[in-house]
Amino acid sequence: MLGALAKKLFGSSNDRRVKGYAPRVAAINALENEVSALSDEALRARTDEFRQQLANGAKLDDLLVPAFATVREAAKRVLGQRPYDVQLIGGIVLHEGSIAEMKTGEGKTLVATLPTYLNALEGKGVHVITVNDYLARRDAEWMGQLYGFLGLSTGIIVHGIEDEERQRAYAADITYGTNNEFGFDYLRDNMKYDVSQMSQRGHHFAIVDEVDSILVDEARTPLIISGPLDDKSDLYVTIDKILPGLVKTDYEVDEKQRAVSLTEAGNEHIEQLLREAGLLKEGDLYDAQNVTLVHHVNQALRAHTLFQRDKDYIVRNDEVVIIDEFTGRMMPGRRYSEGLHQALEAKEHVTVQPENQTLASITFQNYFRLYKKLAGMTGTAATEADEFFQIYKLEVVEIPTNVPISRLDEDDEVYRTFEEKVRGVIREIKEAQKSGQPMLVGTTSIERSELIAEMLEKEGFKLIDFSDQTALEPIYAAARAGTPSNSFAVLNARFHEQEAYIVAQAGVPGAITIATNMAGRGTDIQLGGNAEMRIRHDLAGMEEGPERDARAAEIRAEVIDFKQRVIKAGGLYIVGTERHESRRIDNQLRGRAGRQGDPGRSKFFLSLQDDLMRIFGSDRMDGMLQRLGLKEDEAIIHPWINKAVEKAQGKVEARNFDIRKNILKYDDVMNDQRKVVFEQRREFMSLPSVRETIDDMRHGVVEDTVTRRIPEEAYAEQWDAAGLREDVLTYLNLDLPIEDWAKEEGIADAELRERIRTHADDAYADRIARNTEEVMTYIEKQVLLQTLDHLWREHLVTLDHLRQVIGWRGYAQRDPLNEYKQEAFELFDGLIGHLREQVTGNLMRIEVRFDAPDEGSLPPQEAPPLGFASEYGASSGSGLQYAAIDGDLAVAERNPDDPSTWGKVGRNEACPCGSGKKFKHCHGQYA
Known part of the structure; x- marks a missing residue:
């Protein structure tokens, strides 16, 4: 009671936070006249001024007001759009690293340009992350005009582009792409063998569009890069x-x-x-x-x-x-x-x-937590505010709408059977058709959308074929005549390619659109239809000229007329044919109506046979409805039912959150190890030589081997000299008279250790001299990286198996998570030991060989550019893959100053001139 009273008097914490942005919004507005008086060149020059101020020690927050004023003016000139005050508030929220909850139609795409521009001034790269390739391309091309006008570069990351294109896109000031591609690029980068091949240049600042869809819904399953196993x-x-x-x-x-x-x-x-x-x-x-x-x-x-x-x-x-x-x-x-x-x-x-074997994996939670600053925007985040804060430390701020919402949200209609519910939906469609009210019918699956489509066809309605360029003409003709249209469109995964056009015209009078979920479609439903998209579509074949301009003007006038008719009919009518597990998805469907103060209404039709109702105790409700005498095709409508359904949805959401939290707890263990391995890997790649690491590993192997066979402070008679000799032969490829040394009077384990180390160092120095310094420097790095990759992949499989069975420890009154942490640590410790042994063992046997290249035998990023083989076969028990490079002369016979002595040099081989570069990047580029 007191809380409600305080909220009435002082407003909620969200209201107070939004009011706190008023002074900065006022300051941005105060600059509008000054900035609008600038020429295009002077406006563009502000970007260089801001960068200079940052170089002189200014903070981004100091530049927020002038930078936002600059973007607002550029948006007016380039896009013909002026960000509203509430959009400025949304931009400030994103810049602060929070989630801006903005209703559908409030212009989130434009909002993102404000903090994106400001943060891109630092030159460290800003990632704008969307849910699909279409939106990534559309937003990059659309908003890229604004960024280009202000002197910033834009890149796009989508499925199927080459590595060089990815590098260029990530090198841009602003990079658009999908969540999957950003995550996979991070994993792919950590499977490369050269820093120059890596795409991403860090994780500075990201804005996630449809943040609830990406950080909550898709976070249930990790991203996995895998390779094929046995068939x-x-x-x-x-x-x-x-x-x-x-x-x-x-x-x-x-x-x-x-x-x-x-x-x-x-x-x-x-x-x-x-x-x-x-x-x-x-x-x-x-x-x-x-x-x-x-x-x-x-x-x-x-x-x-x-x-x-x-x-x-x-x-x-x-x-x-x-x-x-x-x-x-x-x-x-x-x-x-x-x-x-x-x-x-x-x-x-x-x-x-x-089947596939996991080569690398990461959860979305742990990928997005790599960013120094993360922000997001969506129309529905408040219901998941706790999860956003607990997992990502992101606060949700509800941004008020530019114009108050006037949509009417009606109570659900509940029928006993699924068939009765569908008949109720068909009746509702026919009723709305009489007044010319456009309808969006939301379903939860393709199967349900096709079932409703089938029933509509039985009732005399005609399914629109979007392969026909004039498919929508009957709807336009009916709208002009003011008569009910008998056509309808279906939007689901089968018609993914046409989705933007279908959604854009769903607001035409009398239009019926059946959609499978509406999350993150990225295209607003405008009452009367979308004039610009219709012009692009309908006049695609017409040449520029007076005739085309006249036809475009006709379409714009018609859309304005259509809009007035739809407003008179009550706006867009949203019909939900089933409640989703998540309230957010229902809210997203509802949010399609009532954009920018437009009228609209929404209603959900349910049956006791729906999955949600059936799973969460509809038996009792069915009995109650029968006792109340509910007849066939009659529905029960009451606010209590809405509350009961919301409670059921809350239970499902809480369970799903627990699942995600549990996944994350286990993945955090792996993530700590992943960070260590990936950081170490990057360090190895960036070093000109890993010789020091190789020497440390070899000395570590000597230390471990001696310690294993010679117990501390043990007498010489207790030493396992034969076993030590075997280990030295296995791990160091040295056959030393260790039994004879052990019999020497007064010899200590320290002296024995030193002798083995000296022999190992001498043998390795001889191998370097024989194969040349440059070649061995290169090979050392390749062997180290490949062995680390091989062992890490095996480690991932082992951890996966461990995680599947660790739950049984609970029956022994032990905490499975703590048990998993302990065993995972021991396995990781073992990985480090195996890495030392395998790298040392391979390098102590390595010999350079020049054979004919086997084209395409290995993927480019997995094959070391220079071939090598051990004296005991290519794999030497490590599972490494070696490629051989053609060369008709031994390396030692080549004179660096005389190319005529080089013979045939492999494209990826170190250049014989001694520059340290690959041949194709040195003398080979002239060949």
Whole structure:
């Protein structure tokens, strides 16, 4: 009570924070006349002035007011848009490293230009991160005009571009791209073998668009770069054929936890089926030798019971493509891990791709926490404010709308069955059609959107074919005549390419658009339609001239007329056909109506057979509705039901947050180790020579070997001299008379250690002299990096397996997380020891060999440019990959000053002139 009273008197903490920005907004407005009087050249010159002030010691905060005033004026001149005061507030919030919650249609894309310009002045790079390639391209091209006018460069990172293009894009002042590409580039950079090949130049400041979608929804699954393992496609196909033999009593499905498990009867039944198929040859299913079989059965069971075609994935071009449950978009290139994707491929009878091994991985949480300053913007963040603060230390600030919202949000209509609900939606569509009110019908899956489309077609409506350039003409004609249109559009993952155009024209009078989730579409629904996009689309084939200008003017006038009709009809009508697990997704759908003070309304239609209602106790409600005498096709409407649904959604959101927090706790352990490995790796790449590290490793191996075989303060008789001799031969490639040394009178372990070290140093010095200093310097770095990569990949697999079983420690009253931390530390300690041994072992055997190159034998970034092999074979037990380079003369026979003695030099070989550069970057570039 007191809290509510205080809020009424003094406003909420959010209100007080927003009011606190008023003085700076007033200061920016005060500069408007002065800045608008400047010429284009003088306005552009302000960028250099600001940079000079920063160089002289000024802080970014000191420049905020003049910089924002400059961007506002540039936006007016270049884009024809003047940022409102509330947009200036949004820009200040982003500059402070917080999340700006701004409703749909408030111009978030333009808001981002204010802090982006200010922070780009430092020259350290600003990343603007969006949810898909289309938005990244659109925003970079659109806002890039403004940045270019002010003298800043813009780059774009999208799927499929080459490394050189990526480097240029990251070198720009401002870089636009998708969250996946930024994350994968970070991982790829840490798999390179030369600093010059790396793309990213640091993590200074990032603005994340649709921040809730990226930092919350997509944070459930980590980014993984993987490589193929052995092909087991036949096993997946065979198990998939067996699975239909199970009956419903053989397994239990827990939809709340998205889990499925075999019952006791199911275990016996599947064992019998596996034996008949010849897969289970001995023992029971859960014997140690059958662990892999259990894994494959479980994944096949998950694929058949928990994953639905056209909801979780679609099948296209002989492949299973994952659908993002929050945006309804396809995610090509993304695959489920641990064999689940292969199980889905077997289920859908498409080509089963080989399983993959993790080469590098990172969660979105840990990637975005790399940035020194992080900010975000979205229309719906307040419901996840706790998570943003706990995970990312980001505060959410609700920015007031430029014009008050006048949308009417009606109570939900709840029907008993799914069929009754769909009939209710169809009736509502027909009713709205009579007044010419445009409708956006939101669904949660492709399957549901196509079902509603099918029912509309049965009712006489016609599905628009967007491959026809004149597809929307019937809707425009009906709108002109003021008669109901019988056409409708479908927007889902199948029609991804046309989505911007479909969304842009969803506000035409009488338009019906069925959409699978509306998160992050990036295109506003303007009442009456989007004139500029319609002109680009309809007049694409017309040449510039008076005729085209006249037609464009007609379209603009018509859109204005259409807008007035839609406003009179009540604005855009949002119909939700189901509640989503997350309230944010429902709010995003609702937020499509009522932009910039436009009228609008929204209503959700539910049934007790919907997933959310069914999973969270609809049985009791069904009984209650029957007792109340609810007849077929009747709905119950009451604010209490809204509250009950919100409570159910709150439970799901809390559970999902717990899942993400738990994932993060375990990943933080790996992340600490990842940071150490990646930092060490970068240090190795940036050093001109790693000789000092190699020497330390060799001495470390000597120390470990002697300590293992000669206990501290032990008598010579207790020494394991034979074992020490074997170890020295294995790790140092030296056959030394250690047993004879151990018999010498008065010899101490320190003296023995020193002798081994001296012999190892001498042997290595001889190897350097034989293979030349330049070549060995290069090879040392390559061996070190490749061995580290190989061991790190094995370590990732081991940690993954450890994490899957560590939960069982809870039954022994031990905390699984602490157990995981302890074991992971011990494994990492072992990794360091193995690294020393394998690097030393390989370098003590290495010999340079010049053979004909094997084109394409290894990926360029994984193959060392210069070939080498050990005396005992190429791999020497380390799993390293070596490539050989052609050369008809030994290195030692080449005279650096006489190119005629060099013979054929490999393109990636060190230049024989002794410059230290690769041949292709030195004398080879003239050849």
